Amino acid sequence: MTAxxxxxGVDGSVWFIYDGDCPICSMASHALRLKEQYGRVxxxxxxxxPDHPLLQEVRARQLDLDExxxxxxxxxxYHGQDALLFMAQHGEPQAGLPWRSRAxxxxxxxxxxxxxxxxxxxxxxxxxxxGLLRLRHKGPIDNLQRAREPIFxxxxxxxxxxxxxxxxxxxxxxxxxIDQVIVDGVMDVVCLRxxxxxRPLYRLLGAIPLTTExxxxxxxxxxxxxxxxxxxxxxxxxxxHQRFYRFRSRxxxxxxxxxxxxxxxxxxxxxxxxxxxxxxxxxxDGYGLYWFGHLIPLPVTxxxxxxxxxxxxxDDNRFAMNVTMTHPLFGTQYSYSGTFTVTQALDTAxxxxxxxxx
Numbered sequence: 001m002t003a004x005x006x007x008x009g010v011d012g013s014v015w016f017i018y019d020g021d022c023p024i025c026s027m028a029s030h031a032l033r034l035k036e037q038y039g040r041v042x043x044x045x046x047x048x049x050p051d052h053p054l055l056q057e058v059r060a061r062q063l064d065l066d067e068x069x070x071x072x073x074x075x076x077x078y079h080g081q082d083a084l085l086f087m088a089q090h091g092e093p094q095a096g097l098p099w100r101s102r103a104x105x106x107x108x109x110x111x112x113x114x115x116x117x118x119x120x121x122x123x124x125x126x127x128x129x130x131g132l133l134r135l136r137h138k139g140p141i142d143n144l145q146r147a148r149e150p151i152f153x154x155x156x157x158x159x160x161x162x163x164x165x166x167x168x169x170x171x172x173x174x175x176x177x178i179d180q181v182i183v184d185g186v187m188d189v190v191c192l193r194x195x196x197x198x199r200p201l202y203r204l205l206g207a208i209p210l211t212t213e214x215x216x217x218x219x220x221x222x223x224x225x226x227x228x229x230x231x232x233x234x235x236x237x238x239x240x241h242q243r244f245y246r247f248r249s250r251x252x253x254x255x256x257x258x259x260x261x262x263x264x265x266x267x268x269x270x271x272x273x274x275x276x277x278x279x280x281x282x283x284x285d286g287y288g289l290y291w292f293g294h295l296i297p298l299p300v301t302x303x304x305x306x307x308x309x310x311x312x313x314x315d316d317n318r319f320a321m322n323v324t325m326t327h328p329l330f331g332t333q334y335s336y337s338g339t340f341t342v343t344q345a346l347d348t349a350x351x352x353x354x355x356x357x358x
Contacts, residue, residue, distance in 0.1 A: 123293030
């Protein structure tokens with residue numbers, strides 16, 4: 001059965017919403033066989049039928065098809081790892097050799113009937129899917145139309161409208177785009193001796209520059225990518241007494257105010273983003289490793305110290321910021337602070353025109 005069939009929502013049928021440009025998704029959707037009481041599966045290619053009523057319902061429920069497939073049964077919507085669990089628990093292995101064609105798939109999928117295993121496996125499957133799409137030069141489905149709005153708008157939530165103009169310029173980058181904002185400034189970088197001993201480790205991780213120098217010229221490029229929804233940073237430090245240093249990272253919103261900043265090898269700083277007391281506050285929430293969609297907590301705050309940051313507006317085109325790292329035993333061991341001017345902002349009119357055409 002195909003998407004041209006009518007969806008009633010209450011007829012007991014099963015609908016499988018998948019990405020038709022993903023080879024694994026297509027194979028899974030066509031190979032899946034459910035137990036007899038569920039009948040046949042109706043397939044819905046989200047790229048081919050973007051205006052299908054069921055896709056509109058998926059959008060209304062804020063289910064991101066770039067984060068996972070959706071299975072619908074009796075008005076219940078199973079998304080991502082829950083859809084995988086549904087397939088595993090209700091799939092029907094076919095007779096014949098267990099690893100041959102469709103029969104093999106249905107035997108394989110039953111391995112994930114245990115919820116912890118499906119939760120563990122699904123991010124890896126999603127990472128493989130995303131990798132295949134990149135190899136095929138395919139963009140996201142973006143069924144939630146996230147590309148219309150800045151990445152950080154849902155992070156700030158209702159407080160977005162309260163942000164001063166310069167902060168909206170700073171955080172104007174949209175996902176799945178080639179947006180770029182550039183700021184120029186001067187910073188004071190201060191690193192005390194105990195933390196300075198960790199310089200080789202921080203260089204390996206591609207993290208903050210561990211040195212001390214005042215009046216350092218710094219340029220920061222904020223950007224995005226056509227293939228993901230992360231907020232990129234490329235920081236250029238022109239030290240006088242040290243060699244030039246480039247610090248790359250990307251921020252990924254996890255939901256609500258939770259954000260991680262990902263550096264080399266997947267090492268990340270976890271934080272909570274807030275607009276509070278007329279400042280953007282980045283509040284330390286730990287460290288971790290972000291590998292293939294899995295966030296693995298690392299209990300190393302006792303060793304590295306906690307990182308916190310604040311940003312506040314000076315005028316409509318300038319802002320100030322301050323970052324500190326504070327060790328539980330030795331106190332503040334590192335800071336960098338300065339003022340920045342937005343030298344390249346997104347054209348609001350062009351941004352609105354692009355959004356309306358999406």
